[in-house]
Amino acid sequence: MSVFTPVSEAELSDWLRAYTLGPLRELKGILAGIDNSNFFVTTEGDRSGNWPDQTRFVLTLFENLKAEQLPYNLELMEFLSQQGLPSPAPIRDRNGQYLGELNGKPAALVVRLEGDWTERPNVAQCAQVGGLLARMHLAGQAYPQQRENTHGNAWRIRTAIAVSRFLTPAEQGLMENEVALQATFDRSELPTGAIHADLFRDNILFVGDTVSGVIDFYFACTDLLLYDVAITVNDWCMGHDYRFDTARLQAFLQHYHATRPFTAAEAEAWPMMLRAAALRFWLSRLYDYFLPRPAEMNQPKDPRHFHRILAQHVRETPPLPV
Amino acid sequence: MSVFTPVSEAELSDWLRAYTLGPLRELKGILAGIDNSNFFVTTEGDRSGNWPDQTRFVLTLFENLKAEQLPYNLELMEFLSQQGLPSPAPIRDRNGQYLGELNGKPAALVVRLEGDWTERPNVAQCAQVGGLLARMHLAGQAYPQQRENTHGNAWRIRTAIAVSRFLTPAEQGLMENEVALQATFDRSELPTGAIHADLFRDNILFVGDTVSGVIDFYFACTDLLLYDVAITVNDWCMGHDYRFDTARLQAFLQHYHATRPFTAAEAEAWPMMLRAAALRFWLSRLYDYFLPRPAEMNQPKDPRHFHRILAQHVRETPPLPV
Incomplete structure (x- = not known):
């Protein structure tokens, strides 16, 4: 921040x-x-x-x-x-x-909670975060309030139109496809609830291998639980080549699944959720990079990171372990 | 063509x-x-x-x-x-x-049907076209085939992203708002059926004041009947100042309503339908103007016409006569 x-x-x-x-x-x-x-x-x-x-x-x-x-x-x-x-x-x-x-x-x-975030999570830490996210999702089912995701469909469309001029033709083609596909993708069968929506590595604190805190709930909203899983693994389980690290991904998903089992509809929607999650941060990073607000200290993140993750997801995604 | x-x-x-x-x-x-x-x-x-x-x-x-x-x-x-x-x-x-x-x-x-199209339709002609469109919609209810509108939500999004770089900041802001609003607007209560989807003045032939032909069904598709009405009146009943000519609009809508009465849900959705219809042709004209295909004879139409109609609709639209 x-x-x-x-x-x-x-x-x-x-x-x-x-x-x-x-x-x-x-x-x-x-x-x-x-x-x-x-x-x-x-x-x-x-x-x-x-x-x-x-x-x-x-x-x-x-x-x-x-x-x-x-x-x-x-x-x-x-x-x-x-x-x-x-x-x-x-x-x-x-x-x-x-x-x-x-x-x-x-x-x-x-x-302020104890602990530090980890830049290079190991398999045990990914497993722990997977289980924790499932427990948060289950607990959140009883949370009575609702809040629409401010970074949902309408935001994607607006942001894509705003940043389009900064894209190469190939990037623009990918953007057109993905935003349009997400806008028409049927989500009606997927479980919803309170999601964190920004559970990147810097939002989980560890003391040793044990989670001591989950922070920065300011994107939290009512949305698809699977979308939250996708956002989280896109950061926690990513390898150097914009493909998932299989061991960390499997550990994360299996520990999540053991606490809140994925549904058949979620297994089918998984590739589109991974793409939606990558698109979300490609869009916001493009916006922050090309249309920044005035800031006292600002370090815009490289939008190409999530462009590459998205492009890889379009080519291929590993299945959910259901 | x-x-x-x-x-x-x-x-x-x-x-x-x-x-x-x-x-x-x-x-x-x-x-x-x-x-x-x-x-x-x-x-x-x-x-x-x-x-x-x-x-x-x-x-x-x-x-x-x-x-x-x-x-x-x-x-x-x-x-x-x-x-x-x-x-x-x-x-x-x-x-x-x-x-x-x-x-x-x-x-x-x-x-090839007899008759000529009319550039300046009078009130009687607008009344006739209103009644004709309602009869087409009623007859189309029995048509067994379905075809998705190729110029629907996904197309709007793709096209807006593609043309965004050619817009002024104010136009881009309007585009962002309108495409996002249309993408999230609830259409579930509105009657659907076979629509012409392009019933501009040059697609109706008259002999005198009598319609002799309706042509160019190549955008026809399964979509909201009210959207077809909006597309048609945006062309047939428009005044010089991008506001409707009240006499022609009332004649059109009343003759339509007499044959197929508008529903309460349609009355409520009318302003958004007029905006969707103006947006549709603003987008396609922007695309044809700035990203034309090679053509032997080509006369791109001025996209600003529908930009102005849309901007006026955002400010104010007259109600449906229900």
Whole structure:
């Protein structure tokens, strides 16, 4: 998460008065990611407050989401955390609110979880993430709120039209085919629910080989569970040549399947879901690369990565283990 | 219809041997239109053949449609003609076939109907066309074949991506909105059937104020009846300022409604249908203008005409008279 909206220590100190977390000790911008402004925040703590043991937080200023969209995400984090899943709890202020406004943007604090993300996950870690994602999907079935995916069909179409001029003829041909195919693909038989929708490697924290946290739920929405699986394996199980690493992919999918078995309709839809997931990030990276917003620190990601993954998926995808 | 594939008199004379229409007297390319290659063909006639009274025909070489798509269209013309509608009958050859191949393209001959098209239709003519379209829609309900619209959702998306680079930022914004809106608009409650899908002024022939022919069924397909109404009034009832001429529009719609009453769902969908119909021809004209195929005689139409109609429809549309 680049920093689009700067926050000063004085501004934050003032803002923190609404919380029982003690005074500010340290504020640090977070570079990774691309959609919101994120900061590590450390406070002196407040033994008499509601969060007596917490001094380390993540502050997020929401750049694109409107305040009315956020209860879905923040309450989902709370809901999953109450179900025993390692999601960070959002911090409520003195009035019981976990959503405020800072420098003109909706803003929230969540507990900063222990652990580090892993750039090169091993087979055991992929297996663990597969099982965890299935447990999140099962737990999410009881979550009562709904939120439409802001990066669904209409977004794909708009974004494709917006970035088209920056594509080579071959890329444009692929884009036309894929966006049109996804727009007419029948999803009616596929199970839906609360999905994370952005479970890349940097959104899972490990202590050793054990998951200690799942973070960044700000794309979470109601959508196809299988699409979430596809987004996740496209990142976690990808080899160097834009083909899946078979061992990591099988470990991920088998552990997922053992907790939430894939349906026959999902097995049939799998290639199209992998393509939808690759297309999603090819599109957003193209947009961020060619039509960037002004940002204080910005590191646009290379769109070609997901172009290559998509092109490979169009050629061939391995089946779901059902 | 520009001529994309030339035909010589010698080639046609040879081809006509398969028919009982007598020898070729005259061959003339037709300039109007944009999708197929069309010719007026006159023969000496054959009093002993199956078409003893016919000497004037239209020959069409299909440039984009594949032979397997054409039975829907040619048999629909025959079906409507048998129901007493003024559609030209396709001509069967000595083997009973009405679809042949000429210079590598699927080709068909139909009877050339009397009458001329009208550039400035009056209120009485619009009323007549409204009633005729409703009768065609009712008769088409019994037509057993189905053909998907080749210019539907997937085509809109592909074409918008292809032409996007030629648009101004404001046009591109409108395009993004409209294509995405149409892609997610719920059409499930709207009546469908066989539609003409291209009933512009040059596709209806009049003798005086009386319709003598409905021609060019080569976009006909299974789609929303109301969409066909929208396509037709966008051409027949348009004023000089890209707003409807109220008298012509009311006459058209009331005569349609008297024969096939609009449903409540159709009344609600009307503004989106008018926009879909304008978008359809904005897109195809943009494509033909900026990405033309090689043609022997080509007169691309100005895409801005339908851009302006669409922009006006987005601002305001008059209601259906239900």
